[in-house]
Amino acid sequence: MGRAPCCDKANVKKGPWSPEEDAKLKSYIEQHGTGGNWIALPQKIGLKRCGKSCRLRWLNYLRPNIKHGGFSEEEDFIICSLYISIGSRWSIIAAQLPGRTDNDIKNYWNTRLKKKLLGRRKDSLRRFSGAANLEPKEGTSEVIPSSSGLSTSALERMQLHMQLQSSQNPFSFYNNPTSWPKLQKILETQEGGDHDIANTCSALMPEAPPSPKGELIINPQQNPNSLSSDTKQEDFNNSNINGLSSSSSPMFYGSNIQMPSSTMSSSSFAVPMVGLQSELQDLISCDKILDQEAEPSYGFDSLKEMGLPRDINPIWWVNDFDAQSSSNSWDSASMLQQEGMFQEYLAGYDL
DNA sequence: AATCCAGACAACCGCATCCTG
DNA sequence: ACAGGATGCGGTTGTCTGGAT
Secondary structure (H helix, E strand, O other): OOOOOOOOHHHOOOOOOOHHHHHHHHHHHHHHOOOOOOOOHHHHHOOOOOHHHHHHHHHHHHOOOOOOOOOOHHHHHHHHHHHHHHOOOHHHHHHOOOOOOHHHHHHHHHHHHHHHHHOOOHHHHHHHHHHOOEEEOOOOOOEEEOOOOOOHHHHHHHHHHHHHHHHHOOOOHHHOOOOOHHHHHHHHHOHHHOOOHHHHHHHHOOOOOOOOOOEEEEOOOOOOOOOOOOOOHHHHHHOOOOOOOOOOOOOOOOOOOOOOOOOOOOOOEEEEOOOOHHHHHHHHHOOHHHHOOOOOOOOHHHHHHHOOOHHHOOOOOHHHHHHHOOOOOHHHOOHHHHHHHHHHHHHOOOO
């Protein structure tokens, strides 16, 4: 026996809402509220709609102070930061952006932001797929997790990490002044050639709150009108980032990162950014990414080809690997061996 | 002008969690 | 403590629109 349907599917209208339906729903809720029962609401006001559909329509479009489109760079930055840190928890991400809905952010990410940040990633994904046991689906660039069990979301997050970390590689496209004139200009104007990430970040984001390196300050109660009633401090406290806790993953949580505390009543806490705020901001704000051939993110095979020594190795997992290992001798081990370690490393997390 | 195609966005669906009796 | 209904969430699909051919 299956679940009882929430409404009579046969007598329920589907598809786009008409202005009349919107007006009915809006005026009723504004006068009487939802009455705490979405299922009963459509019958009360004579709408041939499912209660869930009414709820969605209200939350996403009819509610006051909803913003559509026109995402700012600051919003892009917050979305990306949180996506890297917590993945596709759209309701939590939406809670940090007043007037934005989880659906809007989800759509925005899937249709625009992801492409903007990951760019033409076919090459790098294909390269990366070798290390993570991922295979491009035939005839497409889509990558299907195989034995590694990586989700698409996890893969995207790693890919974004690699892309950002590669910006620290002096040979990287991201460090090419001709590719990133905006960033370069800022760096050059800084006193004494100080390339400190925090300074760069503040130059790129004048309104960003002062914070230690690699932290994005997020206030969990920033958006009291947030759509998702379930979005609470508790969610952050309990969400150990898909199994990556502060103690187990310095990759995500640097030692100086301020973590949410279970006793914390409000205020703010940090979403760790692995010291990559400026690079992320530059990715977001620089249109060059759309116009250039994407720099390959260096996977193991390309590193092998290049024979890169450890000190310029952009691979993001090294931090975590080193933290768990007494040996820091990158150059003494073969790349193949390290690739194996990398796969083990991946298997250790529920990504 | 017609058709195709891809991007953007709205809406739906199924599952997990919460709430209440 | 438990069951069943309500709600929330995230993935997916459907629809519309504008540009390219």
